[in-house]
Amino acid sequence: MSRVVVCTWGTTGGAEELLTLARGTAAALDATLGWLVLGPAPHDLTEIASRQDVPIVDRIEDEKLQSFGGDVAIAAVAAYARQHDFRLMLVPQTFDARVLAPRVAARIDAGVVMNGVGVGMEGGVLAVTASAYGGDTRVVYALDAGRFVVGIVTSALTAAPAAKPASAVTRHCPVDLAGVEERVRVVARSEAAGPRIEEADILVAGGRGLGEKANYRLVQELAEALGGMAAASRPIVDEGWAEPARQVGLTGKITRPTLYIAAGISGASQHMVGCAAAKTLVAINRDPDAAIFKYARFGIVGDCLEILPALTRAVKG
Ligand SMILES: Cc1cc2nc3c(=O)[nH]c(=O)nc-3n(C[C@H](O)[C@H](O)[C@H](O)COP(=O)(O)OP(=O)(O)OC[C@H]3O[C@@H](n4cnc5c(N)ncnc54)[C@H](O)[C@@H]3O)c2cc1C
Structure with missing residues (x-):
């Protein structure tokens, strides 16, 4: 057999x-x-x-x-x-x-x-x-x-x-590794301090729809109010709006949160690879035809610059 x-x-x-x-x-x-x-x-x-x-x-x-x-x-x-x-x-x-x-x-x-x-x-x-x-x-x-x-x-x-x-x-199962030596030696490793988005239960991710770097704070504020972490799509990491350790997707981190809120993110396949395993995905996008709505359990069509602070206020009561 x-x-x-x-x-x-x-x-x-x-x-x-x-x-x-x-x-x-x-x-x-x-x-x-x-x-x-x-x-x-x-x-x-x-x-x-x-x-x-x-x-x-x-x-x-x-x-x-x-x-x-x-x-x-x-x-x-x-x-x-x-x-x-x-x-x-x-x-x-x-x-x-x-x-x-x-x-x-x-x-x-x-x-x-x-x-x-x-x-x-x-x-x-x-x-x-x-x-x-x-x-x-x-x-x-x-x-x-x-x-x-x-x-x-x-x-x-x-x-x-x-x-x-x-x-x-x-x-x-013993194997003879006596004659085997590593040909590549790791001399330094980047160490990420603090919690990691791969382990977070709640993630609020921002994308290019945030418009400019200063607006990433709206994502951070909602994440903090929910007791979760802020994440990001690749373009805004490339632009320096968020740190690389927060990037979700094919060339970023693969996450499995219970709740994933995507604000101003179009839903490109390379991004979705990193959040497809979320139990509940909420999308905020002003384009009703944005691909992200195909994956979302809940969708909000609107301006994330207004909706993110409104959600933060609602969470804080
Ligand atoms: C090999 C390869 C690997 C890649 N790896 C990754 C990866 O790991 N992670 C990743 O994220 N991407 C990755 N990408 C890039 C990916 O293809 C997309 O370009 C990227 O995910 C798009 O990011 P975005 O959704 O933030 O931006 P955009 O595609 O520009 O989408 C912005 C969205 O915001 C909406 N919007 C605009 N203004 C507002 C507003 N005020 N309110 C609400 N919504 C608004 C728009 O309707 C749009 O849907 C990769 C690409 C390649 C080729």
């Missing part, structure tokens, strides 16, 4: 969401589900594996895997892939995954698809739907026979527990 394996490292986000997707895929392929964890495991590994009905969790632990390093992680996964059969390996598409997935695929002579947003069966053939052209369009790849490594954008997925939780068996 073939296997569908989810590969994560350290405490990468999106593991549980990806396991839910992989469980459905494994069922459709009549395959078994596996989870390969490199280096330190999430603290709730056992609970997640049980909720997701993963029968076997494979762990590769090595001093060299304490933090992600491309050369070591690739060597570890490739060695695992030579010892353990699978049809499909799914990885959450993080920055590190862009380094890992294609190089692992090349080493084990597997196919690779990146920017995946879904996996399913199309006419009896395994298929991956992926975003292309910076998120502007979707493509469907039919995966022929053979092995594939697929990067999946997990922000739009939701985790659902299996009908029957299981107790997973953990296998320790």
Whole structure:
């Protein structure tokens, strides 16, 4: 029987969401589900594996895997892939995954698809739907026979527990990493201080419709009144109205808030990638035909320069 394996490292986000997707895929392929964890495991590994009905969790632990390093992680996964059969390996598409997935695929002579947003069966053939052209369009790849490594954008997925939780068996899979050294050394890392929009429950985001830098304070004031954080579209970050750490979207942050208020944002696909997983999206735009209204649960057609302060006053009572 073939296997569908989810590969994560350290405490990468999106593991549980990806396991839910992989469980459905494994069922459709009549395959078994596996989870390969490199280096330190999430603290709730056992609970997640049980909720997701993963029968076997494979762990590769090595001093060299304490933090992600491309050369070591690739060597570890490739060695695992030579010892353990699978049809499909799914990885959450993080920055590190862009380094890992294609190089692992090349080493084990597997196919690779990146920017995946879904996996399913199309006419009896395994298929991956992926975003292309910076998120502007979707493509469907039919995966022929053979092995594939697929990067999946997990922000739009939701985790659902299996009908029957299981107790997973953990296998320790030693691999020889003695001769492997990192060729790239990180000498400095940018550290963002304070809370991060990726973790915020409430976000108020402003776009070019704010008109000028000074008006970004209207976004900040509503965010503060709601106990949330201010976010931004890319053009206003490029203009210096908001800091880069606040940018939502394809080249910014992927967020999953409960509430996302988008003010003066048109709804370009590259922006929506970063907020599509919001539970409730409220759009304020003076153009009734703005694309953002297609995604919004609540839409306000009007001038955000008037509506934002009115909402702030209403919240403050
Ligand atoms: C490869 C690539 C990556 C990208 N990555 C990102 C990304 O990560 N994040 C991102 O945001 N963008 C990204 N972009 C840019 C993206 O395509 C859009 O250009 C951008 O999201 C538009 O920003 P905006 O909605 O603020 O501005 P606009 O598209 O100019 O929209 C402004 C909106 O405000 C409305 N408006 C104007 N005045 C008012 C008013 N007074 N009151 C209410 N509404 C008003 C207008 O009707 C309009 O809908 C990327 C593009 C590419 C090609």
